[in-house]
Amino acid sequence: MNSIIRQRLFQQIVSLAKISGRNYYIPRRALLYVPGDDPKKISKSFTLDADCIALDCEDGVAINRKENARETIRSFLDKGKPTLSRDYDLGVRINSLETPYWQEDLKACLTAKFLPDTILVPKIETDETVRLFSDELGKYIGTNQILNLIIYIESAKAFINLVDICKTTESLSKTGNFRPVCLVFGSDDFCANIGITRTEDANEVLYARQKLVLVAKAFHLQAIDMVYIKYKDLEGLKMQCQQGMRMGYTGKQVIHPGQVSVVQDAFLPSPSQIEWALGLLKSFEEHQKQGKGAFTYKGNMIDMPTMKQAENTAKLARLKTS
Ligand SMILES: CC(C)(COP(=O)(O)OP(=O)(O)OC[C@H]1O[C@@H](n2cnc3c(N)ncnc32)[C@H](O)[C@@H]1OP(=O)(O)O)[C@@H](O)C(=O)NCCC(=O)NCCSC(=O)C[C@](C)(O)C(=O)O
Ligand SMILES: [Mg+2]
Numbered sequence: 001m002n003s004i005i006r007q008r009l010f011q012q013i014v015s016l017a018k019i020s021g022r023n024y025y026i027p028r029r030a031l032l033y034v035p036g037d038d039p040k041k042i043s044k045s046f047t048l049d050a051d052c053i054a055l056d057c058e059d060g061v062a063i064n065r066k067e068n069a070r071e072t073i074r075s076f077l078d079k080g081k082p083t084l085s086r087d088y089d090l091g092v093r094i095n096s097l098e099t100p101y102w103q104e105d106l107k108a109c110l111t112a113k114f115l116p117d118t119i120l121v122p123k124i125e126t127d128e129t130v131r132l133f134s135d136e137l138g139k140y141i142g143t144n145q146i147l148n149l150i151i152y153i154e155s156a157k158a159f160i161n162l163v164d165i166c167k168t169t170e171s172l173s174k175t176g177n178f179r180p181v182c183l184v185f186g187s188d189d190f191c192a193n194i195g196i197t198r199t200e201d202a203n204e205v206l207y208a209r210q211k212l213v214l215v216a217k218a219f220h221l222q223a224i225d226m227v228y229i230k231y232k233d234l235e236g237l238k239m240q241c242q243q244g245m246r247m248g249y250t251g252k253q254v255i256h257p258g259q260v261s262v263v264q265d266a267f268l269p270s271p272s273q274i275e276w277a278l279g280l281l282k283s284f285e286e287h288q289k290q291g292k293g294a295f296t297y298k299g300n301m302i303d304m305p306t307m308k309q310a311e312n313t314a315k316l317a318r319l320k321t322s
Contacts, residue, residue, distance in 0.1 A: 028052045028089060028182060029251045029267035030260045031150075031224055035060040036069030036092070039076075046082045050260045051251070052089040057105045058096065058122050059189075060255075066101050070108035077112035091118030091150065097129050103136060110140035118148035119178070122186065125158045127168035134172045141177040149178040150224075154186030155193040159208055166219040183216040184253065185209055187226035202226070202240065213248040225249040231256040241266035269313045277313035280306070 032050040034041050036057050045053045061069040073092055081090050094105035109116055121133055169180045187205055196204045216223035225244035228237045241252055241263055252263045280297050287295040295302055
């Protein structure tokens with residue numbers, strides 16, 4: 001089955017998932033960074049069919065361009081989210097809460113005429129940071145508005161505090177105006193933080209990379225894998241995608257247009273997984289209409305964990321609001 005057919009089946013699953021009215025995920029396979037001070041790259045990002053676009057105020061932007069980045073992003077948001085051939089996630093990565101820039105970044109994007117879908121917060125190290133972020137967000141966003149939150153884990157301290165960070169985030173989100181959707185492994189900063197020398201097979205970050213997935217899944221979050229910085233090496237990228245996918249990652253950060261389709265293709269479920277999930281979701285719909293909760297599919301009794309597996313197959317995660 002070629003990738004176009006797989007992509008089409010994948011979209012069908014996502015649509016079916018939405019029709020069912022349950023809390024299904026939408027995919028975030030490639031998370032593309034676009035330097036916020038570069039209008040040309042921002043315009044181009046909307047032509048690339050990426051699941052997720054992150055307009056960056058942080059490390060993709062030079063210190064002396066921070067103000068320029070937030071103003072450029074704001075002027076794009078003022079025009080409204082461009083409508084593309086399919087839904088996608090438009091986010092803004094603000095600067096770390098340890099810097100003097102983050103409040104201005106947040107203000108610029110939250111007072112724009114149209115809000116982004118998602119705020120990406122880098123270098124979160126303690127649950128106190130999440131509280132601080134939540135309080136600041138509350139100054140601009142009403143309780144009837146919900147933004148997605150993507151959390152970056154990029155240091156030893158962050159990994160030690162990871163469970164507390166997730167617990168506090170989950171708890172604050174119940175009354176706050178954000179919804180946590182992903183954990184991101186910031187491997188570049190992590191390596192710098194603990195003094196790692198990087199290698200091609202990434203064994204040196206194995207523990208951290210696995211821990212991030214484990215905790216993400218425990219809190220029903222998507223897990224977004226490390227950046228592959230040799231952006232011209234697409235074979236190497238594909239292999240690292242497959243490695244991450246086998247670990248349970250649901251997507252990967254990308255920095256260049258050439259990486260988008262390689263990553264999005266690699267994070268598609270296999271043809272047999274797609275067909276299984278598609279059939280199961282259809283069967284679920286039919287049984288729901290007949291008022292039957294439990295049912296049999298391909299000889300197996302279907303329970304909720306199996307339904308969740310079908311949802312996961314649809315690769316994953318923006319909670320459907322309604
Ligand atoms: C590597 C660079 C400098 C090469 O940029 P280039 O212009 O030399 O590349 P190119 O091959 O000549 O570009 C071809 C075309 O693609 C465009 N283009 C190129 N890149 C993008 C992009 N990202 N988004 C949208 N468009 C892009 C570029 O403008 C050009 O357009 P054109 O053909 O129309 O003239 C460039 O790709 C770039 O700036 N990428 C983003 C880098 C970045 O954001 N880094 C920070 C994120 S990673 C990170 O923070 C770490 C992490 C997670 O925190 C942690 O692990 O700790
Ligand atoms: Mg980083």
